Amino acid sequence: xxxRNSNSQNPLHGLWALTNRxxxxxxxxxxxxxxxxxxxxxxxxxxxxxxNIGAIFTSNPIALPPSLxxxxxxxxxxxxxxxLSNVSTTIMENTFxxxxxxxxxxxxxxxxxxxxxxxxxxxxxxxxRRLGFLNKVLSTPVARGSILMSKVFNAVIRSIIQAAIVLxxxxxxxxxxxxxxxxxxxxxxxxxxxxxxxxxxxxFIAIAIRSTRWETQMAVMNLLNLxxxxxxxxxxxxxxxxxxxxxxxxxxxxxxxxxxxxxxILYQINMQQLVLDFTFxxxxxxxxSAxxxxxxxxxxxx
Amino acid sequence: MADALVxxxxxxxxxxxxxxxxxxxxxxxxxxxxxxxxxNGAGKTTTIHMLTTVLKPKEGSAIVCGHDIAKEPNEVRNCxxxxxxxxxxxxxxxxxxxxxxxxxxxxxxxxxSKRRAEELLxxxxxxxFKDKQVQTYSGGMRRRLELACGLINRPHLFFLDEPTxxxxxxxxxxxxxxxxxxxxxxxxxxxxTTHYLEEADMLCxxxxxxxxxxxxxxxxxxxxxxxxxxxxxxxxxxxTNADISPIIQKVPRVKEVKKQDGTYRIKVEDGEETAPTILxxxxxxxxxxxxxxxxxxxxxxxxxxxxxxxxxEEEESKEAMFRQRATLRxxxx
Numbered sequence: 064x065x066x067r068n069s070n071s072q073n074p075l076h077g078l079w080a081l082t083n084r085x086x087x088x089x090x091x092x093x094x095x096x097x098x099x100x101x102x103x104x105x106x107x108x109x110x111x112x113x114x115n116i117g118a119i120f121t122s123n124p125i126a127l128p129p130s131l132x133x134x135x136x137x138x139x140x141x142x143x144x145x146x147l148s149n150v151s152t153t154i155m156e157n158t159f160x161x162x163x164x165x166x167x168x169x170x171x172x173x174x175x176x177x178x179x180x181x182x183x184x185x186x187x188x189x190x191x192r193r194l195g196f197l198n199k200v201l202s203t204p205v206a207r208g209s210i211l212m213s214k215v216f217n218a219v220i221r222s223i224i225q226a227a228i229v230l231x232x233x234x235x236x237x238x239x240x241x242x243x244x245x246x247x248x249x250x251x252x253x254x255x256x257x258x259x260x261x262x263x264x265x266x267f268i269a270i271a272i273r274s275t276r277w278e279t280q281m282a283v284m285n286l287l288n289l290x291x292x293x294x295x296x297x298x299x300x301x302x303x304x305x306x307x308x309x310x311x312x313x314x315x316x317x318x319x320x321x322x323x324x325x326x327x328i329l330y331q332i333n334m335q336q337l338v339l340d341f342t343f344x345x346x347x348x349x350x351x352s353a354x355x356x357x358x359x360x361x362x363x364x365x
Numbered sequence: 366m367a368d369a370l371v372x373x374x375x376x377x378x379x380x381x382x383x384x385x386x387x388x389x390x391x392x393x394x395x396x397x398x399x400x401x402x403x404x405n406g407a408g409k410t411t412t413i414h415m416l417t418t419v420l421k422p423k424e425g426s427a428i429v430c431g432h433d434i435a436k437e438p439n440e441v442r443n444c445x446x447x448x449x450x451x452x453x454x455x456x457x458x459x460x461x462x463x464x465x466x467x468x469x470x471x472x473x474x475x476x477x478s479k480r481r482a483e484e485l486l487x488x489x490x491x492x493x494f495k496d497k498q499v500q501t502y503s504g505g506m507r508r509r510l511e512l513a514c515g516l517i518n519r520p521h522l523f524f525l526d527e528p529t530x531x532x533x534x535x536x537x538x539x540x541x542x543x544x545x546x547x548x549x550x551x552x553x554x555x556x557x558t559t560h561y562l563e564e565a566d567m568l569c570x571x572x573x574x575x576x577x578x579x580x581x582x583x584x585x586x587x588x589x590x591x592x593x594x595x596x597x598x599x600x601x602x603x604x605t606n607a608d609i610s611p612i613i614q615k616v617p618r619v620k621e622v623k624k625q626d627g628t629y630r631i632k633v634e635d636g637e638e639t640a641p642t643i644l645x646x647x648x649x650x651x652x653x654x655x656x657x658x659x660x661x662x663x664x665x666x667x668x669x670x671x672x673x674x675x676x677x678e679e680e681e682s683k684e685a686m687f688r689q690r691a692t693l694r695x696x697x698x
Binding site: 076079080081084087092194195198204 | 452
């Protein structure tokens with residue numbers, strides 16, 4: 064009867080093969096690769112530079128009316144004017160934690176990139192199902208969980224590479240780093256990107272796991288992505304958002320990923336807050352990838 | 366010798382209550398080429414999906430190379446190779462990369478898989494194109510690549526789902542030769558589905574005719590043809606309203622007469638000699654024969670005999686149709 068093959072039972076073998084397949088589709092296609100890099104850069108330019116909130120203050124200097132000047136003793140006038148011009152800096156500082164909206168925003172763009180990259184991981188499983196590739200993979204002994212996790216890791220690796228490129232551009236365009244910044248902090252940033260992209264892609268894939276219609280996936284993506292982005296601190300501080308939105312921002316994992324990244328790059332690090340960020344992200348990634356794997360055992364074959 | 370595949374009462378009901386496969390039972394002997402012949406939507410692909418552990422059956426059991434598909438799916442997966450109806454090779458990867466990907470899914474170590482991949486590419490004559498992206502391949506080349514991918518784990522039982530769907534006549538014949546060659550080289554058992562009667566006749570040692578999820582008959586193509594019990598004569602007469610069946614029936618060596626849409630389908634022994642006698646009998650009764658043909662039985666006739674219709678296209682699920690269209694498009698590309 065059938066002779067047992069001396070094949071490795073190492074689950075990582077199949078996992079890496081499938082992940083590599085997805086990655087090859089990306090880096091072997093220069094157009095796709097360049098486009099996926101350009102998109103966040105455009106956003107960074109538009110939001111960070113074009114909608115430069117800091118400029119609202121600097122381009123509208125507040126001139127004191129002459130009647131007021133005559134009331135101020137001449138010896139304190141310079142200090143008074145100085146204090147007035149500091150108002151704008153203080154407002155920026157209090158609102159965004161940094162005086163430069165571009166720096167604030169370009170870090171938020173990292174979360175944006177992660178969101179848009181992971182979002183498409185659900186699509187690829189729909190296509191694999193429609194084109195019959197999934198059935199073929201299911202007929203091989205590769206671990207069912209690996210089929211899903213390969214898509215997750217593809218999204219994670221892409222996200223990390225894109226985040227690195229985006230940050231590189233941000234530094235080149237004048238991102239001002241915070242007092243606690245060391246290059247070592249970047250490892251923490253990538254850890255945050257790893258966790259957030261793992262959790263998000265697991266969600267999108269879990270939604271797509273039974274689906275055969277890419278239209279449904281598009282609808283889900285459109286429904287989720289912008290609300291997730293705007294109901295977070297990626298582009299704007301959550302403390303200025305209305306009360307009804309606050310709870311949403313509190314459970315939105317993007318808030319935590321963005322906060323962790325900002326702490327590591329821009330702010331003075333608040334250890335307690337940073338630990339909270341990473342705990343939340345860790346739990347988020349673990350829970351949703353576990354759910355994804357459970358669903359793939361149950362639902363990949365019908 | 367042991368059987369490569371034993372199927373008992375296998376049934377699949379989809380969520381919309383469509384009974385795709387209805388209590389089918391059959392065995393495939395070690396080393397044979399066994400064919401499932403039936404129209405689209407007959408349940409052929411669903412059967413393959415169940416046997417290759419992609420779909421879970423609702424009822425019944427199947428033992429593939431000694432392992433139960435429900436209880437030991439991984440053992441089954443290790444001993445089978447599958448060539449799906451669709452072109453599943455990744456278009457963005459090269460031929461070689463695709464084969465190695467298949468090998469990795471079976472956990473075959475790279476040093477072995479490289480050697481096997483080269484050998485298989487040589488057999489299906491794709492060595493020259495192995496570093497080209499699959500999107501540049503023709504339909505026939507893609508089919509051969511799929512065959513090679515399916516054999517990377519040296520399967521004991523090889524599943525082929527519509528192996529020549531969408532290919533032109535010459536490429537189809539060439540593909541048959543590759544299948545025969547691979548079978549000779551590796552000596553595996555083959556289970557295949559087709560809706561091309563000619564293909565079943567040319568390749569299969571035994572054929573099961575399946576329709577509406579049920580197996581209608583099983584046998585070697587020749588045996589099935591013989592079971593028809595003779596040659597088939599079809600004729601029409603001028604007066605379409607008259608029924609001359611009783612007249613024909615009286616002629617010696619006529620076994621059966623059926624009237625379908627004004628045409629008489631007559632089963633006769635020794636067609637060449639009986640035909641003139643039939644014509645004489647009809648003429649004596651004052652009728653004029655307008656058309657006449659005499660055929661040796663083919664699987665077409667067998668099919669017609671058992672299902673009462675020629676192979677037809679049936680409506681299928683949207684998903685299945687999408688996949689089939691994609692396959693056809695790529696076969697032509």
